[in-house]
Amino acid sequence: MSGEFDLIRRYFTWPAHNAVLGVGDDAALLQPSPGQQLVVSADMLVAGRHFFADTDPVRLGHKALAVNLSDMAAMGATPRWAMLSLALPEVDEGWLGGFSQGFRALAEQHAVSLIGGDTTCGPLNLSIQIMGEVPPGQALRRDGAQAGDDLWVSGTLGDAAFALQSLLGKVRLTPVEASMLCLRLEQPQPRLALGTALRGLASAALDVSDGLAGDLRHLAHCSGLQAVVEVTTVPVSEVVQVLSPHPLYWQCVLAGGDDYELCFTAAPQHREALSALSRQLGLPLTRIGHMQAGNGVQWQEGGQPVDWELQGFDHFA
Ligand SMILES: Nc1ncnc2c1ncn2[C@@H]1O[C@H](COP(=O)(O)OP(=O)(O)OP(=O)(O)O)[C@@H](O)[C@H]1O
Ligand SMILES: Cc1ncc(C[n+]2csc(CCOP(=O)(O)O)c2C)c(N)n1
Ligand SMILES: [Mg+2]
Structure with a gap:
C-alpha cells in the first residue's frame, strides 16, 4: 500500500448514499432534509483510556460509531452522516480491515454515510463527528423534566x-x-x-x-x-x-x-x-x-x- 491516501481509499471510501459529495474533496456537501433541524455531536476514543489497544478491531470499529449513534438516540434524532478522524501508530492492514468492517456494518445498518474525516500518524485515537436530523421542537433535551415525572x-x-x-x-x-x-x-x-x-x-x-x-x-x-x-x-x-x-x-x-x-x-x-x-x-x-x-x-x-x-x-x- 502506498500511503495515507491509498489507506483512505481502500478502507474508508464507499458510496455515501445521502450526501451530495462524500469522501475525496476538501469538504463534504450535505443537503439536510427540508424543515428538519440538524443534530451534531462528537465523541473520541483513546487507546488505553476508552479501550485496550488489543481490542478486536471489528468490535472497536462498531463501538467508535456506536457511542456517537448513542448520542443521536439520546436526542431522539435520526443519524445521517459521520466523519471519522483517526490517529494511527502504523499501517496495520489486518487492523484497518477489521476496524473498517465493524464501522461500516453498523453505519449501513442505520443508513449513516461516512462523508469524510482526517487521518494522521500518532498514538491510536478514534474521533467521530455525527450528524443527524430531528423535526423542529421534538429533540429530547436534558432540560425538560418536570417535578412528578x-x-x-x-x-x-x-x-x-x-x-x-x-x-x-x-x-x-x-x-x-x-x-x-x-x-x-x-x-x-x-x-x-x-x-x-x-x-x-x-x-x-x-x-x-x-x-x-x-x-x-x-x-x-x-x-x-x-x-x-x-x-x-x-x-x-x-x-x-x-x-x-x-x-x-x-x-x-x-x-x-x-x-x-x-x-x-x-x-x-x-x-x-x-x-x-x-x-x-x-x-x-x-x-x-x-x-x-x-x-x-x-x-x-x-x-x-x-x-x-x-x-x-x-x-x-
Ligand atoms: N472541548 C469542547 N469544546 C466545546 N464543547 C465541548 C467540548 N467538550 C465537550 N463539549 C460539550 O459539552 C457537553 C457535554 O459533553 P460530554 O462529552 O460530557 O457529552 P455526553 O454525551 O454527556 O458524554 P459522552 O462524551 O460520554 O457521550 C456537550 O454539549 C459537548 O458538545
Ligand atoms: C481501557 C479502559 N479503561 C476504562 C474504561 C472505562 N471508561 C473509559 S471512558 C468512560 C466513559 C465514557 O467516556 P467519555 O465520557 O469520554 O465519552 C468509561 C466508562 C474503558 N472502557 N476502557
Ligand atoms: Mg451523551
Whole structure:
C-alpha cells in the first residue's frame, strides 16, 4: 500500500448514499432534509483510556460509531452522516480491515454515510463527528423534566463495568459470563429506535455513557430538579444479578459507565404507552424513580434514603 491516501481509499471510501459529495474533496456537501433541524455531536476514543489497544478491531470499529449513534438516540434524532478522524501508530492492514468492517456494518445498518474525516500518524485515537436530523421542537433535551415525572432506564446497567473489572482481573467470571459481558463493553447497541419513539413521550433524556450517577446528575441539573432513584429497581442482567454480593456491585451498576442505555423522564400518564413500546421494541424499559423539587440525585433502598457518594466517570477526577 502506498500511503495515507491509498489507506483512505481502500478502507474508508464507499458510496455515501445521502450526501451530495462524500469522501475525496476538501469538504463534504450535505443537503439536510427540508424543515428538519440538524443534530451534531462528537465523541473520541483513546487507546488505553476508552479501550485496550488489543481490542478486536471489528468490535472497536462498531463501538467508535456506536457511542456517537448513542448520542443521536439520546436526542431522539435520526443519524445521517459521520466523519471519522483517526490517529494511527502504523499501517496495520489486518487492523484497518477489521476496524473498517465493524464501522461500516453498523453505519449501513442505520443508513449513516461516512462523508469524510482526517487521518494522521500518532498514538491510536478514534474521533467521530455525527450528524443527524430531528423535526423542529421534538429533540429530547436534558432540560425538560418536570417535578412528578417518572424516571426510566432502558436495558440493563452494569454489564460493561463488570466486563472491564473482569478484564482488569478484579472480578472472576466463567468464560461464558465474561464473553456475554464483554459484548456489552465492546459492542454496545445504540438505542436509536427507542430514541425516535420517545419523541412526544419523554420530557428529558440522555444516554448513560459515564454511569447513571454522573449522567443523571446532569439531567437533574439541566432540569433544575432532584432525581430520586430506588436502587433495588435498577435493571441488571442475569449475569450481573449473580454478582450482587460483590463489593463493587453498586459502583458498577450505578456509576460504572459504558452502558449506552437511555435514561429518560416521562409524565406518569405515559406509563402504558411506554410498556407497550418496551414490548414492541423487545427492550426492557424500567421505572427506577421520579423527579422532584431539589437538586442532585437521591438514592433510596427500600424507600429509605441512603447516603452513597457515587461519582460518574470523569477523565480528570
Ligand atoms: N472541548 C469542547 N469544546 C466545546 N464543547 C465541548 C467540548 N467538550 C465537550 N463539549 C460539550 O459539552 C457537553 C457535554 O459533553 P460530554 O462529552 O460530557 O457529552 P455526553 O454525551 O454527556 O458524554 P459522552 O462524551 O460520554 O457521550 C456537550 O454539549 C459537548 O458538545
Ligand atoms: C481501557 C479502559 N479503561 C476504562 C474504561 C472505562 N471508561 C473509559 S471512558 C468512560 C466513559 C465514557 O467516556 P467519555 O465520557 O469520554 O465519552 C468509561 C466508562 C474503558 N472502557 N476502557
Ligand atoms: Mg451523551
